[in-house]
Every structure is written in structure tokens, then in C-alpha cells.
Amino acid sequence: MVNDAQGWIATAEAGGIRPGDVHVWRIGLVQPERVIQHYRELLAANEIERADRFYFAKDRTRFTVARGAMRQLLGTYLSLGPREISFVYGPQGKPDLAAPQSASGLRFNLSHSGEIALLAVARNMELGVDVEQIRPDFASGEIATRFFSPEECAKLTTLNADQSIDAFFNCWTRKEAYIKARGEGLFIPLDSFEVAFAPGEEPALLQVKSGDEFFSRWRFHALHPGPGYKAALAVEGSDHVLRLWEWSPQYLPGI
Ligand SMILES: CC(C)(COP(=O)(O)OP(=O)(O)OC[C@H]1O[C@@H](n2cnc3c(N)ncnc32)[C@H](O)[C@@H]1OP(=O)(O)O)[C@@H](O)C(=O)NCCC(=O)NCCS
Structure with a gap:
């Protein structure tokens, strides 16, 4: 683990999430081609279709990295491979875990802007993040x-x-x-x-x-x-501990 000046701790996985913990992952979206390719291979067919609809390559690769990293990180919390994660979408498009993974109570929300994505994760608490x-x-x-x-x-x-x-x-x-x-x-x-x-x-x-x-x-x-x-991050309830993590593809197996 490496602690940077802003308190974001670089690590491959946070080692589980306890009730009351809120984890926010900072994900750098500008990555070398081999990393982008690796992340693309983690995506479901509908996500690849979505990526390929972006007109600019920059938007395509940033979407791919954010989704791939989100799958990878949710997989570490659920002890599943990134491709095994499946999503359902709320009426306005909010992604959530599909059954049976939803029984874990794991909630998450993603935001991306420029060269950064943030993924917020908690257990049994609704949350929203925006960068x-x-x-x-x-x-x-x-x-x-x-x-x-x-x-x-x-x-x-x-x-x-x-x-x-x-x-x-x-x-x-x-x-x-x-x-x-x-x-x-x-x-x-x-x-x-x-x-x-x-x-x-x-x-x-x-x-x-x-x-x-x-x-x-x-x-x-x-x-x-x-x-x-x-x-900014909005979390349901008042009793929680915020932990900030930095995701880096150098921790990916095979990269
Ligand atoms: C998704 C939405 C809620 C946010 O969009 P955004 O700020 O452009 O984008 P962000 O990067 O912060 O969030 C996008 C991610 O949120 C998640 N998301 C999608 N729909 C969502 C919803 N209804 N609620 C919560 N999260 C949602 C997805 O993971 C999405 O990632 P993806 O695009 O890679 O699939 C958008 O539909 C919206 O309506 N925004 C309102 C924009 C606005 O006028 N804001 C004014 C603020 S004062």
C-alpha cells in the first residue's frame, strides 16, 4: 500500500468492506493500450456495444477503463471474477448488482470526468458520487x-x-x-x-x-x-467511516 499526499491509498483490493464502511476508489482513465485491451476483455457484450458507439476514441477508452475497473473492484469485494459480475438497471439507468449478487447488500456508484473516475462502494447504504x-x-x-x-x-x-x-x-x-x-x-x-x-x-x-x-x-x-x-459523495445514514483508495492497473494480474 502506498499513501499519497491527498490520503488516497494505492492498493489492489481493500480487503472486504465492513458494515458502516464507505470506500471510494480513484481510477486513472488514461492508460496504455495493453491495459485498455485487458479491460475491454472484461466487459459484457452490451458494454462493448456501448463503448463502440462513442464517436471519439478517447471517450471509448475512458468508458472501457472505468467499466473494466468497476468490474474488477466489485469482483474483489464479492470474491468473483470481473466477468461474473452482472448488472441490472433502475428506471433512470442506475446500475445495481443483479441477483444473486445483490443479496450481498453491496451498493456502488460510478462517476467519471476528464481523466478520473470515482467508484463509491458500501454495504446496505444507498450512495451517489460525482466528479x-x-x-x-x-x-x-x-x-x-x-x-x-x-x-x-x-x-x-x-x-x-x-x-x-x-x-x-x-x-x-x-x-x-x-x-x-x-x-x-x-x-x-x-x-x-x-x-x-x-x-x-x-x-x-x-x-x-x-x-x-x-x-x-x-x-x-x-x-x-x-x-x-x-x-462529492452522498451516503444514506450518518454513521459511517470513509476510506479512500487509489486503483492502479499495475496490480492487475498479467499486466
Ligand atoms: C447518470 C446521471 C444521473 C449523471 O450523469 P453524469 O453526471 O453525466 O455522469 P457521471 O459520470 O457522474 O455518472 C455516470 C455513471 O453513473 C451511473 N448512473 C447511470 N444512471 C444513473 C442514475 N440514474 N443514478 C445514479 N447513477 C447512475 C452509471 O454508472 C454511469 O456510468 P456509465 O455512463 O459509464 O454507465 C445523468 O443521467 C443525469 O441525469 N445527470 C443530470 C445532469 C445535470 O443536469 N446535473 C445538474 C447538476 S446541478
Whole structure:
């Protein structure tokens, strides 16, 4: 195991996951051809079809590496080979383990942006993760008005220029992590809930304006996957221990 400056520990497998543990894996998506080929061989036919539909080779290989690494890592938790993992999809596309693997209670969520993917894993706790590469030109008031709640937009306008790009992506990733934890995609109106995101504010869900959702059901974490990226994790419940791992293909057998 190697510990890097941001606390992500490089390892091949985390050695199981206890109730109350939440593991987040950082996966580097830029890999040499032999690794991409190895990961491609781990994919199911429908995943290869999906990979091949990407127009740009860069998107194809990043999807392939993220999926391959996800299969490999879920396999280590379940003591199964990566090809043995099978998925089912929720109504809005959230992947979950198919039976009988679902009986393990293992829950996971994947996010990718730029050159990084994050895979969050827990047992019997729903969760959502989001990573975004920071694009300063995207962090505009116009985009905020389209995607954030009126309260979030008002808060954003009180911040100075130095703070506002970071705050914008904190808000974006926390909202996205929540939506992904719920699994309902954009069926949850983005202005129907409010997250804490200003500098110095602990990540949290501040209010939910509709439905029977209770805001204290979720705990939020800000993740720091590397310079130029923002990330957030939403986990059901309050009692858990977060562990950060770095996946590297050098640990793959035969690579
Ligand atoms: C999937 C979704 C929920 C997130 O998409 P995204 O941010 O572009 O992509 P991410 O990389 O974070 O997540 C994609 C992964 O999440 C998982 N996923 C797919 N559908 C999901 C869902 N409904 N819920 C949770 N996870 C989902 C998959 O593993 C997917 O990986 P894949 O594309 O390799 O199969 C998207 O459908 C969506 O609706 N996003 C809303 C976008 C938006 O307007 N956000 C505003 C935030 S303020």
C-alpha cells in the first residue's frame, strides 16, 4: 500500500468492506493500450456495444477503463471474477448488482470526468458520487440559474470572483451526488432541494422542498481527487467511516 499526499491509498483490493464502511476508489482513465485491451476483455457484450458507439476514441477508452475497473473492484469485494459480475438497471439507468449478487447488500456508484473516475462502494447504504473537471467558463450565472435553486443562486452571487468557481462546482457535484444517490436522475427537479456549498460550509443537504424525502437521511462528503477536479459523495445514514483508495492497473494480474 502506498499513501499519497491527498490520503488516497494505492492498493489492489481493500480487503472486504465492513458494515458502516464507505470506500471510494480513484481510477486513472488514461492508460496504455495493453491495459485498455485487458479491460475491454472484461466487459459484457452490451458494454462493448456501448463503448463502440462513442464517436471519439478517447471517450471509448475512458468508458472501457472505468467499466473494466468497476468490474474488477466489485469482483474483489464479492470474491468473483470481473466477468461474473452482472448488472441490472433502475428506471433512470442506475446500475445495481443483479441477483444473486445483490443479496450481498453491496451498493456502488460510478462517476467519471476528464481523466478520473470515482467508484463509491458500501454495504446496505444507498450512495451517489460525482466528479467534475473544473471548467471555469462553465461556472456562469446563466448556468447556475438553469440548474440551481433560487436560494443557491442567491448565495452564489454573494461570493467574490476568487471563490465563485470553486463554489459553483461544489454546488454542482453535491447536487449531482444527491440525484445519483436517489437514482432518479432529472426526475428530481434541481430547484426542489438545496445543498450547502459556500466556502467554509460543511457539505450537507439543507432542505428538500417536495415529496416525502427527509433531508437528514443523507450525509455528504467533499472529495479531493486531484488538482482541477471537484467531487462529492452522498451516503444514506450518518454513521459511517470513509476510506479512500487509489486503483492502479499495475496490480492487475498479467499486466
Ligand atoms: C447518470 C446521471 C444521473 C449523471 O450523469 P453524469 O453526471 O453525466 O455522469 P457521471 O459520470 O457522474 O455518472 C455516470 C455513471 O453513473 C451511473 N448512473 C447511470 N444512471 C444513473 C442514475 N440514474 N443514478 C445514479 N447513477 C447512475 C452509471 O454508472 C454511469 O456510468 P456509465 O455512463 O459509464 O454507465 C445523468 O443521467 C443525469 O441525469 N445527470 C443530470 C445532469 C445535470 O443536469 N446535473 C445538474 C447538476 S446541478
